[in-house]
Amino acid sequence: MSGAIAPVIKTIEVSHSPLDTFLAFTEEIGAWWPLETHTRANRSDGERSVNVVVEPRVDGRIYEVLQDGRELDWGVVSSFEPGVHFAMHWRLGRPAEEGTLVSVRFEPIAPSGCRVTLTHENWERMGEEGVRMREAYESGWIEVLERRFLAHLGKVS
C-alpha cells in the first residue's frame, strides 16, 4: 500500500452520556491533557504549558497557553456536533496543507455510557518534501515524527 498510511485508531468506554463526555473532551481539555509532556512548549528553553483551549465551534482554534501568556496553535476545529462528533485539523505549527485530521466520535453504549473513538489520519497529506539540507526546522521532533518519518513509512509499508 503506497501513498496511504494506516490511521491511528484508539477507543475508550466511559460511564457518562455522549453529551457529557463530548463536553469534557472539548471544553475541559485543559483539565486533563498531559501538559507536562504532550505539548509544543520547548521545555529545554524554559517554556511551560499551563492550559489547552478548544474554541467550541467550527473554525475555532485549538491552542496551548504558555506560562507567560503566549499561545501556540495546534489546529482548527473542523467538526463540532456536541454529543456526536468532534474533529480538528491538526497542524502543530506546520503549513496548513500538511495538517492531519484528528476525529473523535461519541456513541451511546448500554446502559448509559459512551464509546469514544479517536482516529488520527491523512498522514499521507503531508506528502514527500524534497531533501532540503540547510532548512531551519521549527521543531525537530515534530518534523521528524509527523512529516518526514510518516511520509517515509508511507513509502515502505
Place this chain on the structure above:
Amino acid sequence: MPYATALTALADPTRRAVFEKLRKGPLAVRDIAEGLPVSRPAVSQHLKALKDAGLVRDEAHGVTRIYTINPAALRELRAWLDSFWDEPLARFHKYVEAKK
C-alpha cells in the same frame, strides 16, 4: 528505548537526508553521497550513526558496502507514534470517570 535513539539520530537534517536516500532501496556509500552537499567521509560517519541507532544495516559486497533501511526499527518507531494518544486518552478517561 531504541525508538529514542532512532529519533535522536534522525533529528540531524543531514543524517535524515542520508537516511531518506535509502527509501527506494539499498545503496552503496558513493550513491548515497551523490547529490548531497557533504563529503563522502562525512556520509560514512552519518551511516555509522544510523547503523548504531539500528536504523540501517550494511552488508559487504566485494569491495564496497551496501546499506539498507532496517524495517524492524521502522516498525518500532511506528508503534511509538501509535502510542501518542494513549496518554492523553488515559488522562481523559480518568478525568471523566472521576466527575461522577
